[in-house]
Amino acid sequence: MAQNRFQSGSGPTQRQLRVGELIRRTLSDVLLRADVHDPDLNRHSITVGEVRTSPDLKVATAYVLPLGGHDAEDALVALRRNQAELRHLVAKAMSLKYAPQLRFVLDETFDRMDDTRRLLNDERVRRDVESDDDETDED
Template sequence: MSQKRFSPAAGPSQRQLRVGELIRRTLSDVLNRGEIHDPDLNAMPITVGEVSCSPDLKVCTVYVMPLMGSGPVEEAIKALARNKGELRRRVGAELTLKYAPDLRFRPDETFDRLDETRRLFSDPSVQRDIGADGAADEDEGGEG
């Protein structure tokens, strides 16, 4: 019988979440202190929003965004990709993992989704629906 090694529907394991958070903190510290000798990278403050790891912890996707729009996200990703080897070495030295994970940098779109959610909640039809649900809950709570 064959068994699947990874179940994509299950979500990340506790180990994946813990290692991802440790890598996020390590990268944030390295970038904050300016330990990488690249003037383009040190010129822009970069926020590391999230790190998601593959189940075998060999590949990590790092979601980044230049702080307060200090530069285009594409330039930040290019600068990080140029220094991927050095960043990977720093992560490997800091963590006690069997393998230093391969780092892949992607734009962090969390803030865009947050703005879209706010826009949806401010829509008058959504406000009307929320108000109707709140009135129904008060009626149910008052009986009894």
């Protein structure tokens, strides 16, 4: 019996990863060059951290964050308002059968990293980790 490669939890395919990275680089270049004719969008310096694509490559979700995290909601509104023009510019630079629909989401990776760092520096957690290390050394 053939196994469905799009089962939940199986992760993205190599093609999804490759296309997502190509979209990320292209979108970053478009935003860096300020190719979009919107002064509200062009006043933000936006980082595109990751792009995840759907299995059929028709939807691309871009995880974005303005420099320093300032005015994140304003930047997100500007990106969504210019979604059609950004889609056109990305599609023009790529050779895909379909131009993917772009969705924009705030990238919370840095916030999660800060939370993890804070948690790992907590005295109780460090004490637990050190006691686990001591037990491992005794074995």
